[in-house]
Amino acid sequence: MNAYPTDTESDVKETGRVEAFSDGVIAIAITLLVLEIRVPHLEEGQRLADGLWDIWPAYLAYIISFFTIGIMWINHHRLFHLIKRVDDVFLGLNTLLLMMITFVNFPTSLLADHLDNPDERRTAALVYSGTFVVTAIAFNGLWRYASHHNRLIDRKTDLTQVNAITQQYNYGPLMYLAAFLAAFISVPLSLAINFGLALFFALPGRAKKGGETLNKKGDS
Template sequence: MTHPSAPSPERDKGTARIEAFSDGVLAIIITLLVFGIQVPSRETVAQDGLLRALLDQWPMYLAFTASFFFILVMWINHHRLFLAIRRSDNTLMLLNGLLLFGISLVPFPTAVVAEYLDHPEQTVAVMVYNGWYFVIAIFFNLLWRYAGHHNRLFDAQTDPALVAFITRQYSVGPLLYLGAALLAFVHPLVSLLASIALAVFFALPNRDVDRLIGQ
């Protein structure tokens, strides 16, 4: 007899390939970030010294750190979501693709903010950076809401009240990233640090999501 909580062959067939493909894409994107960190040229080192040349790249280090942890947190929450999903359909695959599309562009705003963080245009650069995170947070919410609407892709016995409560929690994410983007008008560096803080916050275990997965 199959244990009620054990994944069914239908679920494995329906979501395993989506999860594997998503994991592969996220692994590639998070690896690409490091290519933005360049070894200082010999000309620069001859003029300023190697240590000074390395320290002058601090905007790239900060941007890389922020983007790395953002993608890591998206992977964590994507994994949590697919532990709750029991089956898939075409719309789920399209929405998952939309989320991957958003994350795949992260290296570009990362490069922009790294290049212009110590430039007069730093406000625009950080707004573009955190503004794109706001868009990705919307994509994630669309994926969650579609899967959880009336337990569409969850187990039929999943508590709908719990799903609705988690939906309200996730709805705060886009607002927080929008606030971080607007914070660039006050102080661009603080805005970037706020996005790192949000990544740490969303990486923390969520007892309500754990309850959902347990059901």
């Protein structure tokens, strides 16, 4: 006998609404990042090429933040292949995650404005990496709550798959904390860790069940 109630059509509709709302918020957040790349103001006699080079911090901040938010969206989308129900606590945790994602625009602006300032770039990098520490904790909390004893995810999901995803996400807060601490030693190192984490989380979580990954299972 099935110990859990079956997923109803209304459950599926609710998860669809949450995912659609989240997609919209994340899309706005990632679009706003480009506003930090402004047309350079040229001094008299200054060449445009030089002016474009002078705003390199804005390019770098944009690239790291865009990839990071983009990968968060991909992983958020992957999770909703497994999440089949929502409740008020989940909605609250998801809202907290979205709040942090939309906040990323602020530390991105700080980094763009102060990365080339030796006196202020460390502070900007600390705020930047610190924001991702909290964001990673929020993402982990969302998944941990949904997956605990298969609370909100597909009842048929293999425990090995759940553990594989959890293990991958456990690295997030720790590595972003490493990026935060690295900023005290080297700002370039801190930013390299942030960008490297975006690439790491672009990889699908591995779950040994017939060789399937989360991507393949969700698409089947």
